[in-house]
Amino acid sequence: MIQAAHVGVGISGLEGMQAVMASDFAIAQFRFLADLLLVHGRWSYLRICKVVTYFFYKNLTFTLTQFWFTFQAGFSGQRFYDDWFQSLYNVIFTALPVIIVGLFDKDVSATLSKKYPELYMEGIRNMFFKWRVVAIWAFFSLYQSLIFYYFVSTSSLSGKNSAGKILGLWDVSTMAFTCVVVTVNLRLLMICNSITRWHYISVGGSILAWFIFIFLYSGISTPYDRQENMYFVIYVLMSTLYFYLTLLLVPVAALFCDFIYQGVQRWFFPYDYQIIQEMHRDDDNDTSRAHLLEIGNHLTPDEARSHAISQLPRELSKHTGFAFDSPGYESFFAAQLGVFAPTKAWDVARRASMKSRPKIGHT
Numbered sequence: 001m002i003q004a005a006h007v008g009v010g011i012s013g014l015e016g017m018q019a020v021m022a023s024d025f026a027i028a029q030f031r032f033l034a035d036l037l038l039v040h041g042r043w044s045y046l047r048i049c050k051v052v053t054y055f056f057y058k059n060l061t062f063t064l065t066q067f068w069f070t071f072q073a074g075f076s077g078q079r080f081y082d083d084w085f086q087s088l089y090n091v092i093f094t095a096l097p098v099i100i101v102g103l104f105d106k107d108v109s110a111t112l113s114k115k116y117p118e119l120y121m122e123g124i125r126n127m128f129f130k131w132r133v134v135a136i137w138a139f140f141s142l143y144q145s146l147i148f149y150y151f152v153s154t155s156s157l158s159g160k161n162s163a164g165k166i167l168g169l170w171d172v173s174t175m176a177f178t179c180v181v182v183t184v185n186l187r188l189l190m191i192c193n194s195i196t197r198w199h200y201i202s203v204g205g206s207i208l209a210w211f212i213f214i215f216l217y218s219g220i221s222t223p224y225d226r227q228e229n230m231y232f233v234i235y236v237l238m239s240t241l242y243f244y245l246t247l248l249l250v251p252v253a254a255l256f257c258d259f260i261y262q263g264v265q266r267w268f269f270p271y272d273y274q275i276i277q278e279m280h281r282d283d284d285n286d287t288s289r290a291h292l293l294e295i296g297n298h299l300t301p302d303e304a305r306s307h308a309i310s311q312l313p314r315e316l317s318k319h320t321g322f323a324f325d326s327p328g329y330e331s332f333f334a335a336q337l338g339v340f341a342p343t344k345a346w347d348v349a350r351r352a353s354m355k356s357r358p359k360i361g362h363t
Helices: 018-022 032-072 083-093 096-104 110-115 117-124 131-158 169-190 197-218 233-237 241-268 272-279 287-296 301-310 329-337 346-352
Strands: 009-011 025-027
Touching: 009 018, 025 032, 032 096, 032 110, 032 117, 032 131, 032 169, 083 169, 083 197, 096 169, 096 197, 110 117, 117 272, 131 169, 131 241, 169 197, 169 233, 169 241, 197 233
Parallel strands: 009 025
Antiparallel strands: none
């Protein structure tokens, strides 16, 4: 039955571990099913939808800029981007931010997810991954690719380098690729419901990686792989005012339409989770942590941790090693409630050596 299901969930119990071994997810107690479905399952659905649609968007945007060039090149087969640009676009320059979104993004907290179980219906109705959503992403890819290519190529017609020479093909393509990398990374921040320092690090690091690469790549001349086309290109570009104006204005123009759409959608056609966000945007979700910090001034770190754990629901089980019944499960509940209670190294040994309490018989 578990193997035939789309997603098998097993519960570790006294009857044996066969169900757990055949399942996709294992939980220690039946009550954890609510957290698995309403919290983690819903978050996972939302993250996967964003990751898939964003991958579709960023690759379509990148490809369409080359497609518009073929009209100007007379379908001659002339490439617009350097080969290394195309090879590293998905591997380095846009890879890490989307991974961070797939790991950390969440629309509402775990407490609100369980408080409003109706939010789970958005996944059942497939609100975030249907043809209308894909069509909207495709429209913005089309719009932004036109901005990238025609704005950059048209403005470059009057651009000249410090030697008075007009900009060539590789100057224009490097400028367009720079705008693409900056814009698609910034666009990712616009779809995030929760932004952490890891989002900023990943987005900033990806953009920085592109500039580090192009500085090194343009500073080396190796005619064996046709890299001589890119020699000193970025240094020539950065010596012109055209580079800085284009880098500032083109991403703004490309993201302006997205900004307007998101504002209109949130105001007039909000999703259920957006309504919950507005209802609870002023709530203090860190009450437990604030209470702990208030009394923490009079306690040692170990005493503060013991106090925090004492405020949590205590559930004893002799089954360890599965899902939320793993060693140090107190820290999991603490994180859900906003209480700082990190797992200690000896928790593993303590939970692993836990023995069942002897039963008291009646005569």
